[in-house]
Amino acid sequence: MKLLYKLLLLLFFFSSVAFAKPKGSLRGTVLDAETKLPVISSTVRIDGTSIGSFTNREGKFEIKSIPIGKYKLLVSAVGYETQRFDVLIRENRDTVLEIGLRPKVLVAGEVVITANKKVQTVQEVPISLSIIKGNIFSEKSIVTIDRALEYIPSIEVNNDNISIRGSSGFAFGIGSRAIMLIDGIPVLSADNGDIKSDAIPFPLIEQIEIIKGAGSALYGASALGGVINLITREPKEKMYLTANSNFGVYTKPKYKSWRFSDNFQQIRQVNFAYSQRYDKFGFSSSASYSKDDGYRLYNREEQAMLFLKTSYSFNDFTILNLSGQFARSYRDDWVYWNSLDSATRPPSATNFDNQISSNKYFIAAEFRSIISSNHFFTLKNGFYLTELQNELTGNEYRQSTAQSINSEIQFNSKINDLVNLTYGLNYINNSVKAKIYGNQHQKYISIYSQAENKFGDLVITYGGRFDAEQTDSIHKNFSKSKVEFSPKAGLAYRTAFNSTVRASIGKGFRPASIAERFASVAFRGFEVVPNTKLKNEKSISIEVGYNLPLIINSIPIILDFSIYNNELFNLIEPKFITNSSPKIQFVNTTRARVTGIDFDAKSMITSYFGTELAFNVMNPIDLENDKKLKYRAVFSSIIRFFFVFDNFELNADYRYKSKTERVDDELRFQIKNFDARVPIHLVDASLKYKFSDFNIALSSYNLFDYYYTEVPGNLGITRQIVLSINYCRN
């Protein structure tokens, strides 16, 4: 807590410094460069920060009371090329700008924030980064992050384990090797170190940014395989209001022996989001409720979520954001099937009274301020509490209460016209009370710094982060813990024809989660035993990439290509420690190498027909056994296209994943037909009709009802048909 007080003191000190500076203001108009019409809701930011303004209905914006100095403005809008402008703010003077944005059919200059903890365009980022737009949730009628990530070929979702470029296998979600953030604040549970896929404010998500590769140099522990940052919508003067209602069914399985009900299993979802700025106040909220009968017997799930975010602008360069989320879910404790012959039923000894309920609470405060034209800072505090429990009295093996407090202060400084510096301090305190883990405390203290040098069209980044981790029952204090140093370096070079070459090298690390170290439980025929001697997992990611926007026969095409190599050390995997009994322990078992190629090509062939092809091919090798890594597909791809005709829009995706070459053979003792797996072919399609502010869509997930498994004993989601009604005012 002392650290928090010190951080608050620092905050007020820097704020007072900022308020004391002489100021000027900036206003202007953003117009379409071709039509000269105003561009509404475009974002005008001070480059490298999230501070700025949005244009109103007349395309006008105003940023008041900016400390005097030279700034770069970053102006972006949906459907337009992102552009930068130099501005000079003078004391007590209005600087007036008229900005013309060039329309783009395919947007190559998307703005991201995750790669270097600052706002910049994708082309300036030295590492591979995927962006998923927030509307994926309404378009696909999905409510969880894992379902949204399935549409990126280099990401595999094995139940709750999210694997970026082969970094993870399958461990019931425990010990995520990708860190998830909401607006830059970590949301990994303190006990399992896992991502709670259902606890996200999906109706308000503007975009999901995914860093593919080690990100520990800026994000510390758990960013071993990558970073997933959910960016929520900033409240703008123009109201954003959306409401969705989805009703769907799972069609009955083709095979009689898999039919377990005479009725269609139903899916019901309602959600809404609202966001608007009133002068100095911004307010956003979203709520959702969903109930899913499941495509398997004893696989029901019910979840509700409420998210609120307010922002207050003390002035145009000092902003306070407060956000809070509560999510509750209630689900059957499905683990694996009875057998392939009855793949939609759990084992016959299953107690159907056993349900799992969980609550997730997230509270965050973020304070951003410009100290001067060369210095700005952000203070972030996050509190994440997860509660999990069984509903079966006397057998509460799932019970766990875990809280994580995250405090971070980050500075961005412009050293001179060529060098920008990002640096900060981070403190994380995890505490867990669980029947199967005991009472545990884990802390991290970290310091990081990253420099960015610009030499014309070349941007070079380099930096590193020191992290010390202490778990009370293992290390008595920080002096007994091991300090990890995670360096990184990268470059992005803009060549002729607007193409960009990028290259990067970075280190990632992940200490064992409390669950991996202390789990002691017997459930469903498995017995998990503790291992307090686990070493940190480490990774080194190297990649070279190329981004090329092209125009061939008036058809715009964007190609993105990267070759990567990830070296993985001391990977912690659940291992059967005897050959004949189901006793599992988490052990540092694997030294691995994942080499691969990631490719993406998208094009608007005509104004009404667009398509995208993306694939990832990799060679995930367990170097100790000279075999393929378990639970990784060598080849995965997606082909998608859409047609627009009048008020109709037709979307279709085809996803393919080659057959996973290896799974845990020891599962044969518990799971019948554990080895039943095939290549995955999935087609999703939707037909949407738009009128006024409404959309009506009929969509299908797994249209051809293809049957597959991603993890042993778990049939993948069977065909869903969903009718959606959506209202969106934006």
Place this chain on the structure above:
Amino acid sequence: MLMKRKKYLILLMFLFLSCQEGLAPTEKAIIKGKISFVENLPPDSLIKDLRVVAFNDYPPKDIVSEVLTGNAIFTESLLPIRNNQCDYLIEIDKLPATISYLVVARQYGTLFEWDVVGIYSNDTINYTPEKIFFSKPTTINIDFIVDFSKKLPQPF
């Protein structure tokens, strides 16, 4: 025109790529029923084994080679013959399948010495075998009455 063709090609590709089989239950056809034994059973020394055997082809070569080559399936263990009556069950897991010759067979000597003591047939004079065709998982019931004193046509 070219654009239209491209669109149809993409649609066709989607259909082609998605028309894969995927996982399926190991669905089986089942033949089950009762075997009733007429009194005056031979001595144990002349009934070393007794099984229901389903042959794909008729006439078969001999039981052992047909089973080893996968052209015949038999009940898993010796049927209990001293109880006057017993149940049997044969699972056929490769469908579609045609059973051309379904019999109760007795081993009376060495491993290769078998004879037929019951035949699934509607012909009570010549005992012409009845074919059974399974296109999908089905369970059918076929009962046998075995009279060891009756002489049946022997294919082996």
